[in-house]
Structures are given as C-alpha cells and as structure tokens.
Amino acid sequence: MTLKAITPASAAAVARAAELHTQLTKPPGSLGVLEGLGGKLAGIADACPPPLPTPATIGVFAGDHGVCAQGVTPWPQEVTVQMLMNMAQGGAAINVLARQLGARVVITDVGVATDHPAHDAIRDGNVRRGTADFTVGPAMTLDQARSAVAIGIRTAEQAISEGARCLLTGEMGIGNTTPSSALVAVFTGTDPAAVIGRGAGADEAMVATKTRVVTEALALHQPDPADPLAVLAAIGGLEHAALAGFILAGAAHRVPVVLDGLIACSAACAAVAWSPSVRDYLVSGHAGAEPGITVALAHLGLQPLVDLGLRLGEGTGAVLALPLVEAAARVMHEMATFSSAGVSGGGEGPAHTAAPAAAVPSERPKTTLVLGGARSGKSHWAEQQLADAPAVDYVATSQPRPEDPEWVARVQAHRNRRPQHWQTIETLDLVDVLARPGRVPVLVDCLTLWLTHQFDALGAWDRPEPEWRPALDRALDALVEAVADTGRRVLLVSNEVGSGVVPPTPSGRLFQDELGRLNSRVAARCDHVVLCTAGIPQQLK
The missing domain is CATH 3.40.50.10210 (Nicotinate-nucleotide-dimethylbenzimidazole phosphoribosyltransferase (CobT), large domain)
Known part of the structure; x- marks a missing residue:
C-alpha cells in the first residue's frame, strides 16, 4: 500500500513556485538554493506556497x-x-540540536x-x-x-x-x-x-x-x-x-x-x-x-x-539543515510581492533595484469572531472564508495525545477534511501564534475548548474562585490583547452560550458565565462578529 501511494511531485506546483519567486521583492535567483528548495517543497505538497x-x-x-x-x-x-541510553536521557548531540530547533x-x-x-x-x-x-x-x-x-x-x-x-x-x-x-x-x-x-x-x-x-x-x-x-x-x-x-x-x-x-x-x-x-x-x-x-x-x-x-550521524546533519528548509517555505509565505509592497520592478534586470514608490498604506487584516451552537455550521463557515488562501495556520486548541488512539484518529480525520496545504497546530498558546509575524491567516477552533483547558489547568471546577480567578483573568487579558494587536488575518470560532446545552450545575453555570465574558471581550476587539444558525451566517458587527 505504501509503494502504491507514492506518486511524482507536482510539476505544476513547482512551476507556480518559480513564477512566485519572480514576483517577490528581490532579483531573480538571488536566494540561490533556497528558491529551488522552495519549489521542491511546493511540488511535494502540490501547493504554492508550500505548507x-x-x-x-x-x-x-x-x-x-x-x-x-x-x-x-x-x-x-x-x-x-550506551549511546542509545544517552539519547533516551537527552544527552546526545541530536538531543541538544533538536531542542534548539524545536524538533x-x-x-x-x-x-x-x-x-x-x-x-x-x-x-x-x-x-x-x-x-x-x-x-x-x-x-x-x-x-x-x-x-x-x-x-x-x-x-x-x-x-x-x-x-x-x-x-x-x-x-x-x-x-x-x-x-x-x-x-x-x-x-x-x-x-x-x-x-x-x-x-x-x-x-x-x-x-x-x-x-x-x-x-x-x-x-x-x-x-x-x-x-x-x-x-x-x-x-x-x-x-x-x-x-x-x-x-x-x-x-x-x-x-x-x-x-x-x-x-x-x-x-x-x-x-x-x-x-x-x-x-x-x-x-x-x-x-x-x-x-x-x-x-x-x-x-x-x-x-x-x-x-x-x-x-x-544520529541525524545531526539533517537537523542542522532544518532552518534552511523552513526558510525556503517561509520566504514564499511572508515576503512581499512587488505589487503589494509598492516597489517598482518585477521580471528581469535592474528594475528590481529601483527606489521604492511612495508608501502605500496597507489595510490591517480583519479579525472575525464566529459564534454558533453545536452543529450550527460555524466551523465550516469559518473554513470557507479561507478556502482561497495559499496557506492557513489552523490552530486546534488542544494538546497532542499520542497515547490515545481514538484522539489521534479524530485529529487525523479532521486533518484529512481540511486542505492538504493547511498547517495544523495543536496548542493552547494562542498568544504565541497570534503574535507571530507573517501573512498566513489563522483559524482558531475553538475558544470554548481553550477555556475548558484553562479551567482544567487551574482546577477551577472544584477550587474556590479566589484561588484561580487572578490567573484566569491574566490569561484572558493576554488573549484579548493578542487578538487586538495581531498583524494577521484571524478567525476565531466559539460557542454562543445561549445556543448550547449547559448542565444545570454550579460548575456548568460558572463555565457559561466565563465563556460569555470571554466571547464579549473578544467580540469587542474584533472587526467582525458573525453568528451561525442552521448553517446560515448573520453578521452582528
């Protein structure tokens, strides 16, 4: 089955990558090997820019x-x-280099x-x-x-x-x-x-x-x-x-x-x-x-x-080259084109070194909060808004659970449903993702699960409120500010508290109150707010 699944890389995507490089704000070929490597990555993923x-x-x-x-x-x-045990304990060269590069x-x-x-x-x-x-x-x-x-x-x-x-x-x-x-x-x-x-x-x-x-x-x-x-x-x-x-x-x-x-x-x-x-x-x-x-x-x-x-050996040469592989893809995502930067040029020759034209103000990417109840179509609608994006950072507000086969299968099923060139990031650190520079739009799905994890981590379900309230408020403040300050286009999905069924228990009511507060604060800082009902979006802001 593995051999049958192997097909040649996409020549069309490689060609699109070569064309994209002619539009980026640099002389053609000036990034040398990185340009060819970016094309290879595009061919591998059949997407340009590549994930x-x-x-x-x-x-x-x-x-x-x-x-x-x-x-x-x-x-x-x-x-x-002996070296196997050293690696297991994190003391080998490959462990050091992997930690440095986040592998x-x-x-x-x-x-x-x-x-x-x-x-x-x-x-x-x-x-x-x-x-x-x-x-x-x-x-x-x-x-x-x-x-x-x-x-x-x-x-x-x-x-x-x-x-x-x-x-x-x-x-x-x-x-x-x-x-x-x-x-x-x-x-x-x-x-x-x-x-x-x-x-x-x-x-x-x-x-x-x-x-x-x-x-x-x-x-x-x-x-x-x-x-x-x-x-x-x-x-x-x-x-x-x-x-x-x-x-x-x-x-x-x-x-x-x-x-x-x-x-x-x-x-x-x-x-x-x-x-x-x-x-x-x-x-x-x-x-x-x-x-x-x-x-x-x-x-x-x-x-x-x-x-x-x-x-x-050990993989040291591969991991030391990893930043270059990442750079080859990142320049295709984040470098401005001549038209977007207002720079004269494009194509061959000295035009690439022409002085910049008058500054062209760029419109701040829009932030959108997408609300809805269970099975309301809110996630599907949010994904549709980014269907034409060459790349998307899809943030699943969870932590990897490799020990849970059912969880792994669910995550993989969701990945298979999304476009192959979307990058899935499983993390609870939304502030870090929103603060990253670049032009790749972000889809966060969902704030409800993020808040649930905050409750779990703080023990808010069964501890007195004064013991966890300050930490939760700090987390909410940081998230709201990150939404307001981000330079990327962002869609955030959350449950509308009036559209779901919450257990009539003290902890259920507490969570409903906190989710309503979170939604309200995020909505106040977003450019748009959309409510989905039966798959039909209604713009509230």
Whole structure:
C-alpha cells in the first residue's frame, strides 16, 4: 500500500513556485538554493506556497552489526546501547540540536544486540539482536528485513498523524558505515574502494579492512539492486531497513524527508530502488566527510544544504539543515510581492533595484469572531472564508495525545477534511501564534475548548474562585490583547452560550458565565462578529 501511494511531485506546483519567486521583492535567483528548495517543497505538497515544514520529527533507529567481528571499527559494540541510553536521557548531540530547533526525537530500538533497561523514550521494535556477519552469510532474513521496513513505515505514519510536517532521518549503530558503504556500492554500481571512508575514527589499515570485507561480501552475495529488500537482507542493517521504510512513508504522505549522512543516504538509495519517485521528496541535509555520501547524493540527484565536515550521524546533519528548509517555505509565505509592497520592478534586470514608490498604506487584516451552537455550521463557515488562501495556520486548541488512539484518529480525520496545504497546530498558546509575524491567516477552533483547558489547568471546577480567578483573568487579558494587536488575518470560532446545552450545575453555570465574558471581550476587539444558525451566517458587527 505504501509503494502504491507514492506518486511524482507536482510539476505544476513547482512551476507556480518559480513564477512566485519572480514576483517577490528581490532579483531573480538571488536566494540561490533556497528558491529551488522552495519549489521542491511546493511540488511535494502540490501547493504554492508550500505548507511550512514544521513541526519536524527525527526518527532515530538503532541497531548492531555482526560484521563488526571483522575489525571494521575501533569502537566496541557495547557503545551502541550506551549511546542509545544517552539519547533516551537527552544527552546526545541530536538531543541538544533538536531542542534548539524545536524538533521532536523519536528513538526506536530496531536491532540492538545488547540488553538495556526499558525507557519511556525508547520504542521497542527489536526485530533481532543485531545482524549476522554478512561476510559469512546474509545479515538477516527477508522476513526480518521486511519487518524492519514496516517499523520504519509505522514510525513515520504515527509521526505524521501526530502533526509532523517534516521527517528527518537519524540512527545509531557501531559499525554501520560498513554496511552503508556496501549498500551505496550496490545501488550506485560503484567500486567499494570509492565509497568507503574512515567512519567514526578508522585508521588507514582499518579502511583497507573495510574495503576488503565489503568487496568479498558483494562477491559472496551478488546482490541485485533491482531487489532492494534482498539487498538489505544480504548486506544491510536493521536500522537501514527501518530508515528505508521511514523514507517511503514520508513520500507516500507527501511530506519532505531530510536526509542525514551516509547511513541515511544508503537507506534512501534502497527506497529509490523501490520507487524512483521517492527522489522528489528527499532533501540532503549535509555533505559529510564520508566519500560514500558524495556518490549516493549524485545517484539521488541531491545537493547538500550544509557542509560542516560532520561525521557523527544520529541525524545531526539533517537537523542542522532544518532552518534552511523552513526558510525556503517561509520566504514564499511572508515576503512581499512587488505589487503589494509598492516597489517598482518585477521580471528581469535592474528594475528590481529601483527606489521604492511612495508608501502605500496597507489595510490591517480583519479579525472575525464566529459564534454558533453545536452543529450550527460555524466551523465550516469559518473554513470557507479561507478556502482561497495559499496557506492557513489552523490552530486546534488542544494538546497532542499520542497515547490515545481514538484522539489521534479524530485529529487525523479532521486533518484529512481540511486542505492538504493547511498547517495544523495543536496548542493552547494562542498568544504565541497570534503574535507571530507573517501573512498566513489563522483559524482558531475553538475558544470554548481553550477555556475548558484553562479551567482544567487551574482546577477551577472544584477550587474556590479566589484561588484561580487572578490567573484566569491574566490569561484572558493576554488573549484579548493578542487578538487586538495581531498583524494577521484571524478567525476565531466559539460557542454562543445561549445556543448550547449547559448542565444545570454550579460548575456548568460558572463555565457559561466565563465563556460569555470571554466571547464579549473578544467580540469587542474584533472587526467582525458573525453568528451561525442552521448553517446560515448573520453578521452582528
């Protein structure tokens, strides 16, 4: 099913992105690689401008390798599990960089050989305790390779269902540059000597050993690049197979996948062997120090975004490139066009550097409060007002609940109903969203649920009012001011207290009173107020 869902990126959206860049207030081509990357993101989403590739999830898959018995690494295999626990505790480089950039790290043990304590941050997907030594036989069976691919697919699909709009590849496994080099050699048809490097600290003698080991293994197995599952089973690692599945699922769901280093690139070669259209969904994070990366990227037709001499893995190169991926989309959303900015120019040549025309006052984006009872059509009407917007930040006033399958299914059903280029943001911090700069309109659905969460957090249902009232008032004041000060077009959906059924209890009456107060204060600061009844909107203000 995953392979059947993978289709080429939209050439029409890529063309629209190129046209948009000619209208932005800059000389054509002046943003270099970012312009092409923005076009790629548009093609991936089939939308121009493309949705912002945030939030991002880094899928880290860990596994061990039997080929380590051949002396291909200076590190003992026990380091894999030690680093796995370090990642789980948040102490690895990938954790630091992910925290800095607001990305989520999802760790899966898909093939670690050593026992380790259970940890909430480590998902147990162990297919087998490390691969076999591929110099004497296949690294794993076909069924084991298939299981690892399926784990990668499920990991990506869960991340996407929980809101990820960009996938980043990560891994951990002592000795994994050796099977990675073997995979690159097979899928690109390159001599092993041209793709094998030092890995994590190998000397010249060890590089020679790695070259000999890979050459002999390829002669033993004669892997066929047209059969990627068999190639992975013969000479790959469990984390390679999981990464291949992770990449395939990203492409199937039209989500960009940012590749890290050699290990990720080798897995991407396997994914592309399954479906050549996967290339359209890949972004190269970094050039890296391994020669195999250069060979793999040429095969994949990718240009790395950064070149920092990295050789760590874990997903560090992918996450360091993430700000550039986000920037490529953001400039298409937030840069003014020549016409909107009142700047002379457009097209080719010196006109782009002409002096600005007289300032053209821009009308402040309108804020609208949409009220209605249950099933009144208020949310549908609000969504219709933004149907022609190239991008929308849809704010669901909730917090992610990955542990609740029913909640995840409900959220995904709502996402599927909305346009694919809308970005869903699950948050209670409405002030932060409304304060963000940019031209992307915001739809908040809904204030009623936001207030419910405030009550829950403050314990307002069963605590004396003086204990929670000051904190609630501060939250309401901040929200109302954010609505008044925002520079974005905003629609806020809320229940009209006179149109719903509220339990005749003290807490029910209290909530009704507070919701009425919230609606009144927001309505006073909005430009428009609309009441929906039986799907029919009536403008009140």
